[in-house]
Amino acid sequence: MVVLEDSSEFQLEIDSVTMSFGGISALHDVSLSVEKGQIYSIIGPNGAGKTTLFNCISGMYRAQRGSIKFDGKELMRLKPPEIAHMGIARAFQNIELFQGMTVLDNLMSARGHLSHYGFLRAAIYLGKCRKEEIKSRDWVEEIIEFLDMQAIRKTPVAGLPYGLQKRVELGRALAMEPKLLLVDEPVSGMNIDETEDMARYLLDINEEMDITVVLVEHDMGLVMDLSDRVTVLNFGTKIAEGTPQEIANNPVVVQAYLGEAES
Amino acid sequence: MSGSYKVSYKEDMAIFQNLWVKVWLIIFIILAVFSPILLNRYQLSILNEMGIATIGALGLNLLIGYTGQLSLGHGAFLAIGAYTSALLTGKLGIPFFLSLPLSGLMASLLGLVVGIPSLRLKGLYLALGTLAFAFIVEYILFHWDLTQGDLGMAVKRIGIGDYVIRSQRQYFYLIMAFATFAVICTKNLDRSKIGRSFKAIRDRDIAAEAMGIPLAKYKVMAFGISAFYGGVAGCLMAHYNRWIVPGSFDISLSIAYIAMIIIGGLGTVLGSVLGAILITGVPHGIVYVVDLLKGDYPALSGFIIDFKLGIFGLIIVLTLLFEPKGLFGVYQRTKVYFKTWPFKY
Ligand SMILES: Nc1ncnc2c1ncn2[C@@H]1O[C@H](COP(=O)(O)OP(=O)(O)OP(=O)(O)O)[C@@H](O)[C@H]1O
Ligand SMILES: [Mg+2]
Numbered sequence: 212m213v214v215l216e217d218s219s220e221f222q223l224e225i226d227s228v229t230m231s232f233g234g235i236s237a238l239h240d241v242s243l244s245v246e247k248g249q250i251y252s253i254i255g256p257n258g259a260g261k262t263t264l265f266n267c268i269s270g271m272y273r274a275q276r277g278s279i280k281f282d283g284k285e286l287m288r289l290k291p292p293e294i295a296h297m298g299i300a301r302a303f304q305n306i307e308l309f310q311g312m313t314v315l316d317n318l319m320s321a322r323g324h325l326s327h328y329g330f331l332r333a334a335i336y337l338g339k340c341r342k343e344e345i346k347s348r349d350w351v352e353e354i355i356e357f358l359d360m361q362a363i364r365k366t367p368v369a370g371l372p373y374g375l376q377k378r379v380e381l382g383r384a385l386a387m388e389p390k391l392l393l394v395d396e397p398v399s400g401m402n403i404d405e406t407e408d409m410a411r412y413l414l415d416i417n418e419e420m421d422i423t424v425v426l427v428e429h430d431m432g433l434v435m436d437l438s439d440r441v442t443v444l445n446f447g448t449k450i451a452e453g454t455p456q457e458i459a460n461n462p463v464v465v466q467a468y469l470g471e472a473e474s
Numbered sequence: 475m476s477g478s479y480k481v482s483y484k485e486d487m488a489i490f491q492n493l494w495v496k497v498w499l500i501i502f503i504i505l506a507v508f509s510p511i512l513l514n515r516y517q518l519s520i521l522n523e524m525g526i527a528t529i530g531a532l533g534l535n536l537l538i539g540y541t542g543q544l545s546l547g548h549g550a551f552l553a554i555g556a557y558t559s560a561l562l563t564g565k566l567g568i569p570f571f572l573s574l575p576l577s578g579l580m581a582s583l584l585g586l587v588v589g590i591p592s593l594r595l596k597g598l599y600l601a602l603g604t605l606a607f608a609f610i611v612e613y614i615l616f617h618w619d620l621t622q623g624d625l626g627m628a629v630k631r632i633g634i635g636d637y638v639i640r641s642q643r644q645y646f647y648l649i650m651a652f653a654t655f656a657v658i659c660t661k662n663l664d665r666s667k668i669g670r671s672f673k674a675i676r677d678r679d680i681a682a683e684a685m686g687i688p689l690a691k692y693k694v695m696a697f698g699i700s701a702f703y704g705g706v707a708g709c710l711m712a713h714y715n716r717w718i719v720p721g722s723f724d725i726s727l728s729i730a731y732i733a734m735i736i737i738g739g740l741g742t743v744l745g746s747v748l749g750a751i752l753i754t755g756v757p758h759g760i761v762y763v764v765d766l767l768k769g770d771y772p773a774l775s776g777f778i779i780d781f782k783l784g785i786f787g788l789i790i791v792l793t794l795l796f797e798p799k800g801l802f803g804v805y806q807r808t809k810v811y812f813k814t815w816p817f818k819y
Contacts, residue, residue, distance in 0.1 A: 269684050271684065290688075291683040292686045307678050307680065307681035307684075308678070309682070311673060311677045312670070312674070312677065316673070320673070320682075320685060321686065323667040323687050330663065333663050333667065333668045335659070336662035340666060344666065387685065
């Protein structure tokens with residue numbers, strides 16, 4: 212089994228990840244594997260450790276134990292920028308946009324590592340710098356069009372309504388040209404129309420842009436509709452994994468959610 | 475995506491974006507060409523000071539306004555630039571056009587030295603770290619034989635071959651050329667990935683990292699670039715005043731620069747320029763007023779000059795209270811006002 216690891220068809224492999232804050236165990240021995248091209252959902256009640264798992268993947272938290280591999284490469288010792296450069300992008304649960312910048316600049320700012328020029332060239336802004344900037348702008352404009360953000364291109368993010376800010380979050384992550392996209396509760400606080408839009412975006416991202424999506428979401432309808440596979444976390448422990456159908460019919464899962472609802 | 479759209483956003487990426495800015499640019503060029511003919515030496519000297527201050531303010535704004543790293547040590551970088559050039563031209567006979575970039579580089583190098591330990595510090599702690607650095611620089615300038623402490627150093631005139639710069643008018647053209655170049659470079663940095671990374675770190679450093687922006691690299695780079703501008707400004711100041719003492723680069727100079735970028739507008743190029751003009755102008759304005767009132771209140775002059783720093787402080791506080799975006803904010807609002815004017819361009 213150890214020998215076979217390198218030839219794994221999984222793009223993201225999380226193996227026995229354990230992480231605790233002081234006494235609280237936020238993740239306990241969590242393992243899961245995501246295939247390339249999947250939409251993989253992670254669900255669970257509040258405080259189950261979903262965001263913590265994302266933070267471990269993107270290098271913002273360092274798990275005490277376990278291994279996280281992306282395309283066969285270990286991520287555990289890497290810093291967030293290095294992990295981002297490998298092609299893992301993130302849309303945050305609580306909006307973490309650059310509030311003082313425009314929508315356009317927020318998106319452009321995620322492409323720094325894809326434009327290869329230094330500060331001296333930047334100061335002159337000729338040749339390579341200009342070429343790379345135009346290339347970046349081309350890509351970003353396509354995302355702006357894809358997410359229907361043409362009208363707010365030059366608007367400072369701080370003034371935008373919540374639903375739009377969530378969309379900019381997604382756009383900024385896409386601007387990185389990721390292979391794997393981590394999306395944390397993209398439709399929380401959104402109305403039905405906005406939720407439907409978001410569902411369509413996520414499907415298009417997965418199918419047309421060919422990006423693997425790992426989704427954390429409380430909206431069960433969305434999870435059931437989109438996901439190829441679902442993992443359920445409860446109090447930091449994985450309690451079930453399977454297709455949406457299997458999860459919906461799993462008594463342990465139902466129990467976990469009912470327990471949450473009663474308390 | 476349609477081709478016409480691409481064309482329009484390439485225009486959108488231009489350095490000076492709209493007619494409004496271009497009109498100002500033309501006015502500026504006309505003024506720059508004719509002011510040496512129209513103004514007297516004293517008035518020109520004020521413009522020269524403003525030009526030098528602009529370069530320094532652009533640098534400090536990159537560090538504080540763009541990257542969000544508070545520094546109380548900008549004056550020290552000017553000092554390093556000033557003394558480096560004074561020593562290089564005075565003791566080693568190196569020509570000004572080499573010593574200018576070298577003094578920038580020297581300041582930049584020390585900027586990196588300050589920047590690296592500062593990676594662990596934020597906000598006030600960082601400010602204290604830079605202040606400590608400024609005190610060390612001041613101490614060295616006071617006590618090192620070469621720099622002659624209190625006595626100060628004479629600085630050579632700027633010369634290119636046999637051509638020596640002597641008059642305010644010559645200084646004016648030289649300083650304006652450098653200031654303009656500095657403005658253009660900063661504008662370019664601003665619209666490149668460098669400026670965006672700086673601002674991303676300022677706005678949300680955790681998210682910046684997750685977007686692939688290495689914090690350490692850009693924070694240190696901001697220190698290095700900012701110090702380079704400081705060093706160049708210091709070098710020009712030294713050769714312009716032709717006499718430097720450590721006291722001219724103390725904490726009050728750093729505070730004057732902070733006042734410039736706050737009142738001008740944090741994180742904008744235009745703000746740096748406007749702030750530099752205003753804060754450099756204020757002491758001259760005071761002198762002017764004092765001269766008018768001297769006949770009636772002879773004791774006034776000493777009194778008010780002592781309070782220069784207090785006046786800068788007051789300007790900072792009032793700006794933060796009433797117009798946190800500074801003069802740039804005022805400019806923006808006026809622009810919007812004129813854009814809604816019946817005939818748009
Ligand atoms: N930085 C931290 N310091 C201390 N405790 C933390 C930290 N981050 C998370 N936790 C704890 O870890 C547990 C899991 O939190 P996490 O944010 O991962 O939950 P979640 O599944 O994302 O919940 P939600 O659905 O509400 O977003 C919680 O008990 C939380 O209090
Ligand atoms: Mg969460």
